[in-house]
Amino acid sequence: MSSAPTACCSVLELRQYTLHPGQRDVLVTLFDQEFVEAQEAVGMHIVGQFRDENRPDRFVWMRGFPDMAARSAALGAFYGGPVWKAHRGAANATMQDSDNVLLLRPVRPDTGLHHPGLPRPPVEAVTLPDSRVEVTLCFLKAPADEGLVRFFEEHVRAALTELGAEPQGMFQTEPAENTFPALPVRTGEHVLALLKVFPSMEHLREHRERRARSTVWTEQVLHGLQPALSAPLEHLTLAPTLRSQLR
Numbered sequence: 001m002s003s004a005p006t007a008c009c010s011v012l013e014l015r016q017y018t019l020h021p022g023q024r025d026v027l028v029t030l031f032d033q034e035f036v037e038a039q040e041a042v043g044m045h046i047v048g049q050f051r052d053e054n055r056p057d058r059f060v061w062m063r064g065f066p067d068m069a070a071r072s073a074a075l076g077a078f079y080g081g082p083v084w085k086a087h088r089g090a091a092n093a094t095m096q097d098s099d100n101v102l103l104l105r106p107v108r109p110d111t112g113l114h115h116p117g118l119p120r121p122p123v124e125a126v127t128l129p130d131s132r133v134e135v136t137l138c139f140l141k142a143p144a145d146e147g148l149v150r151f152f153e154e155h156v157r158a159a160l161t162e163l164g165a166e167p168q169g170m171f172q173t174e175p176a177e178n179t180f181p182a183l184p185v186r187t188g189e190h191v192l193a194l195l196k197v198f199p200s201m202e203h204l205r206e207h208r209e210r211r212a213r214s215t216v217w218t219e220q221v222l223h224g225l226q227p228a229l230s231a232p233l234e235h236l237t238l239a240p241t242l243r244s245q246l247r
Contacts, residue, residue, distance in 0.1 A: 007066030009045060011071055011114050011174055013185075014135065014193065014235075016052070016100040017059045023094035024051060024059055030094075031061070032243040033123055034087050039063065042077035043070055047113060048246030050133060050238035053201075057096075060238055062246070064113075072179035083127045101185040102137075103178065104171035104193055107149055111170040113195070113246070120245040129247040130200045133238040134165070139231040140190040145174050148228055152192060159221050162198065162216060169195040175242070190230075197246070204237065 005132050019027060028051065045064040047145050052058035064072035078084055106112035140148070149172075157167055171193045198204040211217050222233075239245035 009047065010067050010105060010147070012047070012104045012106075012112075013057045013063050013067040013102060014102040015061050015098070017061075017071075017095055018055075018097040018100070019057045019059055019094050020096055021057055024057060027059055027091060027094040028241050030087060030091055031059075032241055034083060035091075036120070036243060038081070038083035039074070039078050042081065043074035044078070045126070046245065047117075047243045048133065048238075048244040050244060051241065053132070053237040053239050062235065068174070068176050068179045075180040075183065099184045099186075101183070101190055101194070102189075103174040103176075103185045104191070105174040107144070107152070107170045107192070109171050111167075113169045117245050118247060121243050123243070125242045127246070128209055128242055129240045131240060131247045132198045132201050132204045133236075133240065133246060134196045134198065134204060135197070135236040135238065136194040137234040137236070138192040138225065138229060139234070140192060140228050141230045142228075142230075143175070143190045144192055148192075151224060152194075155224060156194070156221055159214070159216050160211075163207055163210050163217065164203075165196045165198070167196055169193075171195070181208075201239075208235075 016029070028049070031049055036049075039046055043065070047062040047064055049059070049061035052060050065074060144152075152170060157170070162166060171191075173189065173191045178187075198207065225233075
């Protein structure tokens with residue numbers, strides 16, 4: 001996790017889009033070529049964009065904002081601006097659903113992502129990263145209290161680190177009202193999210209195998225979390241696109 005507050009991403013959107021069959025590469029190309037710099041020019045940070053390896057019609061991306069007021073201003077500027085107006089028809093034509101959005105914030109000032117992070121590849125990039133990102137979503141019965149946060153910091157993080165996957169970010173639900181209602185977000189849910197990056201799919205598979213065999217993970221971590229969970233843990237397996245900064 002980062003050692004200093006992350007100014008760019010006090011608010012983070014985790015956006016999961018379900019696309020029409022065969023349309024994911026169309027949207028990925030459009031996004032990488034047209035939507036990255038245009039959004040950052042009006043005050044957002046495009047953290048990363050990904051193909052979901054387990055869902056062939058799922059496109060996942062993350063963008064961050066300094067705060068909720070800045071989010072409203074930046075979204076208004078982009079979606080009312082020329083780049084979105086020029087390409088929204090092509091983008092929307094790829095999508096079945098774009099409302100699966102979790103609005104998050106760092107659990108602590110030092111659990112956000114490094115910024116600016118790795119240099120973003122240029123528009124003309126042709127080599128896909130080998131790395132993989134795993135996002136673990138913990139859906140809770142109630143907002144995370146201090147005791148549960150300490151359990152994550154002292155036990156969940158320690159177990160993952162021992163298994164070779166120290167979290168690079170830990171986030172929880174942002175409870176503030178959606179400041180840009182034209183773009184819905186999921187409400188009435190309480191989430192803790194952990195973000196890990198692996199050098200390759202092979203490294204991620206090895207970690208998951210070790211995690212499944214680990215008595216510390218199964219008997220201490222999962223057992224300790226169970227009373228707080230409203231659903232089983234959800235693990236997203238994400239392959240960065242050509243221009244994803246998080247990779």
